[in-house]
Amino acid sequence: MIKRKVVLRFPASVVEHPFISTLAKEYNIVASILKANINPRKEGNMVVELTAEDIDYEKGMDFLQTRGVLVQPLEQQIIWLEDRCTQCGACTVICPTNALWMKRPEMTVSFCSEKCVVCERCLKGCPARAVEALYLSGE
Numbered sequence: 001m002i003k004r005k006v007v008l009r010f011p012a013s014v015v016e017h018p019f020i021s022t023l024a025k026e027y028n029i030v031a032s033i034l035k036a037n038i039n040p041r042k043e044g045n046m047v048v049e050l051t052a053e054d055i056d057y058e059k060g061m062d063f064l065q066t067r068g069v070l071v072q073p074l075e076q077q078i079i080w081l082e083d084r085c086t087q088c089g090a091c092t093v094i095c096p097t098n099a100l101w102m103k104r105p106e107m108t109v110s111f112c113s114e115k116c117v118v119c120e121r122c123l124k125g126c127p128a129r130a131v132e133a134l135y136l137s138g139e
C-alpha cells in the first residue's frame, strides 16, 4: 500500500477533466485534497494525499502523465512561529519526538526541526496556531 502526498499540476487544456474521480473509479486510488487552485481554462494545481495499492498507484500515475498532468513529490515541513507562541506547553506533551520541548529551568518552549517527523499532532493541538505546515514541491 502506498500513501503519498504529491502536487498535481494541470495544463489549461485538461484542467476541467475530473481526474480525481477517474483515479478513484479506474485505478482505485483514494485522493484526499489538501489544497486546490483550479480555474476554468487556466493552469491549475492541487496538493493531494493519494492512497492505493502499489500496482494501482503506478498505473494511475502513468495515466496522469499521459494526459499531461505533472506529478511532483511533496515535502512538508513544520514551522514554529515563536512570536505567536504563548508558551502554554500543550505541544510539548503531545509531540512524540520532543521536537517541541520545554527548556528547563527556563521553562520556555523550543523547537528542533531535525527531530520533527511531521506527524502534525501539534498543528491540531496548538490553541494559538503557532505551528504551521509548509509544503515544498520538488523536481
Ligand code: SF4
Pocket (backbone or CB within 6 Å): 078, 094, 095, 096, 097, 098, 099, 100, 115, 116, 117, 118, 119, 120, 121, 122, 123
Ligand atoms: S509535527 Fe509532530 S513531531 Fe513535529 S513538532 Fe509537531 S508534534 Fe512534534
Ligand code: SF4
Pocket (backbone or CB within 6 Å): 084, 085, 086, 087, 088, 089, 090, 091, 092, 100, 109, 125, 126, 127, 128, 129, 130, 131
Ligand atoms: S501549543 Fe502552541 S502556543 Fe502552546 S507552547 Fe506549543 S506552540 Fe506555543
